[in-house]
Amino acid sequence: MAAPNAAEHAPKRRKTRQDSGSVTIGGKTISVAGYLTSARPKQVEANGLKSTLQAPSQEQPSNVTSQPQQSTKKPSFESSGTNNKSRNPRGAKDHPLLKARRELPIWQHQDEIRTVVKRLGTDVIVIVGETGSGKSTQVPQFLYQESWCKRHKVKLPGREEDGYVGGMIAITQPRRVAATTLAHRVSTEAGTPLGKGRPDGLVGYSVRFDHQVPRGARIKFLTEGTLLQELLRDPYLRQYSAVVIDEIHERSLDVDLLAGFLKQILFGDKTQRGGVPLKVIIMSATAEVGVIQEFFGNAAIPGKEKASNVELLRIRGRQFPVTILYEPRPVADLQDALLKKIFKIHVEEPLPGDILAFLNGQEDIESAQRLIEEYATSLASNVPKIIAVPLYGQLSIEAQRVAFLPAKSPLTRKVVLATNIAETSVTVPGVRYVVDCGKAKVKQYRPRLGMESLLAKPISKSSAVQRAGRAGREGPGKCFRLYTEDAFDSLEDSDLPEILRNDVLGAVLTMKARGIQDVLSFPLIDAPEPAAIEMALLHLHFLGALADDGTITPAGEMMARFPLSAPLGAVLLAASGPEFDCVLEVIDAISCLTSGDDIFMHVQSEEAAEEVESYRKDIQRREGDIITYLTTMQMYTAENSDRMEWCKKRKINIRNMKQALNIRRQLRGMCLKEKLLSEMPAPDPQPFTPLSPEKAESVIKCFLRGFAMRTAMLAPDGSFVTVHGKHVVAIHPSSVMHGQKKEAIMFLEHVYTNKNYAKKVSAIQAAWIAEALGR
DNA sequence: GAGCACTGC
Numbered sequence: 001m002a003a004p005n006a007a008e009h010a011p012k013r014r015k016t017r018q019d020s021g022s023v024t025i026g027g028k029t030i031s032v033a034g035y036l037t038s039a040r041p042k043q044v045e046a047n048g049l050k051s052t053l054q055a056p057s058q059e060q061p062s063n064v065t066s067q068p069q070q071s072t073k074k075p076s077f078e079s080s081g082t083n084n085k086s087r088n089p090r091g092a093k094d095h096p097l098l099k100a101r102r103e104l105p106i107w108q109h110q111d112e113i114r115t116v117v118k119r120l121g122t123d124v125i126v127i128v129g130e131t132g133s134g135k136s137t138q139v140p141q142f143l144y145q146e147s148w149c150k151r152h153k154v155k156l157p158g159r160e161e162d163g164y165v166g167g168m169i170a171i172t173q174p175r176r177v178a179a180t181t182l183a184h185r186v187s188t189e190a191g192t193p194l195g196k197g198r199p200d201g202l203v204g205y206s207v208r209f210d211h212q213v214p215r216g217a218r219i220k221f222l223t224e225g226t227l228l229q230e231l232l233r234d235p236y237l238r239q240y241s242a243v244v245i246d247e248i249h250e251r252s253l254d255v256d257l258l259a260g261f262l263k264q265i266l267f268g269d270k271t272q273r274g275g276v277p278l279k280v281i282i283m284s285a286t287a288e289v290g291v292i293q294e295f296f297g298n299a300a301i302p303g304k305e306k307a308s309n310v311e312l313l314r315i316r317g318r319q320f321p322v323t324i325l326y327e328p329r330p331v332a333d334l335q336d337a338l339l340k341k342i343f344k345i346h347v348e349e350p351l352p353g354d355i356l357a358f359l360n361g362q363e364d365i366e367s368a369q370r371l372i373e374e375y376a377t378s379l380a381s382n383v384p385k386i387i388a389v390p391l392y393g394q395l396s397i398e399a400q401r402v403a404f405l406p407a408k409s410p411l412t413r414k415v416v417l418a419t420n421i422a423e424t425s426v427t428v429p430g431v432r433y434v435v436d437c438g439k440a441k442v443k444q445y446r447p448r449l450g451m452e453s454l455l456a457k458p459i460s461k462s463s464a465v466q467r468a469g470r471a472g473r474e475g476p477g478k479c480f481r482l483y484t485e486d487a488f489d490s491l492e493d494s495d496l497p498e499i500l501r502n503d504v505l506g507a508v509l510t511m512k513a514r515g516i517q518d519v520l521s522f523p524l525i526d527a528p529e530p531a532a533i534e535m536a537l538l539h540l541h542f543l544g545a546l547a548d549d550g551t552i553t554p555a556g557e558m559m560a561r562f563p564l565s566a567p568l569g570a571v572l573l574a575a576s577g578p579e580f581d582c583v584l585e586v587i588d589a590i591s592c593l594t595s596g597d598d599i600f601m602h603v604q605s606e607e608a609a610e611e612v613e614s615y616r617k618d619i620q621r622r623e624g625d626i627i628t629y630l631t632t633m634q635m636y637t638a639e640n641s642d643r644m645e646w647c648k649k650r651k652i653n654i655r656n657m658k659q660a661l662n663i664r665r666q667l668r669g670m671c672l673k674e675k676l677l678s679e680m681p682a683p684d685p686q687p688f689t690p691l692s693p694e695k696a697e698s699v700i701k702c703f704l705r706g707f708a709m710r711t712a713m714l715a716p717d718g719s720f721v722t723v724h725g726k727h728v729v730a731i732h733p734s735s736v737m738h739g740q741k742k743e744a745i746m747f748l749e750h751v752y753t754n755k756n757y758a759k760k761v762s763a764i765q766a767a768w769i770a771e772a773l774g775r
Numbered sequence: 776g777a778g779c780a781c782t783g784c
Contacts, residue, residue, distance in 0.1 A: 174781070174782075175781065175782075176781095176782075176783095206784085207782095208782080208784085209783095211784085223782070223783075224782080224783090225782055226783070229783065229784045232784075233784075250781090252781075253782090254783085361779060362777090362778065362779090363777090392779080392780095394778065419779055421779080421780060424780080424781090425780065440779060440780090441778095441779040441780090442779065443780085454779070456779085498781090506783095561784075563782095563784080564783085594783095596781095596782090598778080602778075666783095666784095732776090732777070732778090733776035733777050734776090738776075753777080753778080754777080757777085759778095
């Protein structure tokens with residue numbers, strides 16, 4: 001995937017052709033000469049330093065000014081930055097990248113950041129910096145040489161010998177790519193490149209399957225999940241002097257948990273860190289930090305000190321102004337309005353300037369693409385052409401790449417039809433016009449029903465602002481909202497954080513495993529409904545992770561150490577018992593089940609589908625999807641000649657299959673360490689022997705230990721009715737069980753879209769359910 | 776007969 005957002009860089013000058021002359025667009029003749037050089041932020045001399053200011057003025061883009069301003073307790077100390085003498089941190093001196101660093105908006109603020117962070121005790125600093133401000137790469141570099149960031153030799157409670165606290169700065173990212181690319185960028189800037197053969201370096205990173213932390217590293221980028229895992233071993237984060245939480249505005253479940261644990265460390269027992277304070281720096285790309293300030297500002301931990309301070313620093317970004325245009329009245333047909341808008345932009349707006357349209361999902365994208373292509377053929381030969389390119393997560397990498405390439409022929413306007421993927425995950429270059437349909441599909445968990453829904457819902461203001469911002473990356477842009485200004489005003493300020501949209505089962509286990517007895521009083525920025533937490537506690541008890549008194553069991557502790565959901569952890573533990581004895585088989589199945597999206601790709605056309613089905617015959621098993629995944633892994637690893645070709649024939653996603661192999665290796669290693677396996681299995685490739693029906697039954701029965709609540713019985717009318725809740729469910733078409741009638745089924749996922757769907761389905765016997773439930 | 780986006784010592 002191209003250009004992850006996290007690698008903040010200056011807007012790039014787009015290569016443009018200097019063809020002079022004019023073109024005819026929609027009957028109007030327009031000189032193109034003036035449009036073929038893209039604008040760039042002005043370089044301004046400020047206090048002897050070159051800094052890049054927003055062009056053409058310092059004014060906020062209109063999409064930002066329309067936002068409700070969050071009240072801030074502390075004034076921004078942006079104005080206090082009078083002394084902007086160039087400071088050269090050691091290592092950056094004379095480095096060619098220093099010039100680029102000096103031009104980042106945040107460079108001006110380094111003294112203030114150092115000053116504020118130095119005096120942080122139980123206080124927290126929140127840095128709001130728009131995309132391009134340079135916060136993710138620069139803040140750790142500003143801080144690591146401060147005296148408080150040294151490793152301290154201290155007395156720790158309950159220990160005879162001295163311990164060590166501090167020395168490193170952790171900086172978290174929601175995504176692996178962000179953590180690794182930022183680490184590479186910062187290590188290059190610092191002059192100590194990462195990589196093998198370089199044991200000593202300043203910068204490291206730690207993400208799943210990939211840990212590159214040089215000895216003596218002072219700055220460590222990690223994913224939020226990795227830091228949460230570290231918290232299991234090191235509950236007081238003793239290796240760190242500071243933790244920088246980046247991209248908190250995304251409000252991932254993990255970041256919300258981290259915020260809670262950080263707050264506990266800040267206000268908890270200081271002796272556990274030998275009196276060395278932990279500096280907490282929170283960074284957000286959006287201005288809606290009121291809840292964050294409130295969370296850290298009111299120390300709600302009972303019996304603790306007075307409310308602490310939250311310093312707020314705002315850094316401007318490098319964003320061109322974006323003009324927002326609304327519909328005068330609500331549109332009746334979104335898809336129709338979208339197409340008309342795209343055609344209107346194409347006819348009226350200058351080139352170059354590609355269009356990025358945000359749609360609900362794949363279905364809408366495909367139909368819009370067809371209609372734009374029809375329109376394109378109707379255009380006269382002397383007007384600029386238009387091409388439509390889809391962009392969504394399920395597309396292959398090659399297909400996604402097309403969306404990032406400029407149109408092949410000159411005077412062609414590219415329309416990228418994207419899902420939310422283009423809102424945060426990737427940046428499409430060349431975009432000057434955004435069309436925003438105002439909706440997005442959101443997955444939401446219903447704790448009472450124990451099921452998820454995936455439905456199109458109105459986006460938030462924050463999301464709308466983010467979408468609009470995509471038009472202002474390379475020059476002044478326009479954003480066409482396919483809704484009224486009143487509709488915008490009625491949108492929620494920000495999206496529901498994940499912790500309120502997800503099953504909190506894993507979150508509750510995480511807390512329990514990290515010593516939180518009373519999870520209902522754990523500090524959270526947004527607390528889920530108590531009922532949702534209670535459901536999770538009951539579910540964990542059923543899985544054997546919690547004892548009757550609510551304390552965590554050894555099994556629960558082990559489940560929390562595995563990079564698996566709690567139910568899958570329970571499955572793995574069941575598999576290691578003498579009753580089933582099928583750990584390796586269960587690992588193979590789990591590896592495929594958890595490697596991102598489905599390893600089986602969907603085939604569009606009917607003929608292609610038939611061909612793929614014929615190739616898939618050898619891996620598909622009538623026991624259902626679990627045994628099919630297991631067989632796939634066994635055949636894949638037995639394949640000795642050409643695995644690539646083997647996958648291609650069966651339309652198996654190679655990237656996900658490789659990921660599955662990584663997971664398999666990790667799980668095998670962990671099972672060995674946790675003594676769920678007595679010896680390391682023989683290396684691949686091993687000859688393939690089809691799984692016996694008895695073994696298949698054992699594997700499925702293990703899964704029932706984790707998923708007994710996700711079962712359904714065949715009703716007389718041929719439908720399936722869930723054992724819990726008595727809902728009618730249909731077997732999803734992606735399942736090998738689709739269209740089959742068995743006396744009972746077990747499913748690993750339960751999603752409501754057009755219908756109530758059961759996914760990842762296996763055939764079971766009714767008696768097995770009672771057996772699994774009645775233990 | 777169908778899938779917003781991420782992610783884990």
